[in-house]
Amino acid sequence: MKQETPLQELLRVRAPSVLIEAIDRAAHRDFLSRSAYIRQAVIARLRTDGVGIEETQAL
Template sequence: MDDPTRFEQLVQFRAPTGLSEAIDGAARLKWQSKSEYIRQSVIVRLKADGIDPRQFAGVA
């Protein structure tokens, strides 16, 4: 499960109706928390778009 002390920055966004429930379902299928599912999904998308998230580590 997620360790809340491991991640320092909070990111929030508004979503269309039903998206939160869809994410819950997908996360359950992968035995992940909702937060971990979203983190991994965003990382995969960033890499697909040619962005390495590690290059921003420690940047405020």
């Protein structure tokens, strides 16, 4: 039986606590979760770098 690709996968990164605190403040300001804020930031950077991605696929 063929396995389906999960809609989301877990991505873990290490970051200094000061960066995590800054992300949390910015996410709270925008009424987003930490994960949603990071996803949006990565999407924006990928677009800046010329990597095409549909936002609906990435959220």
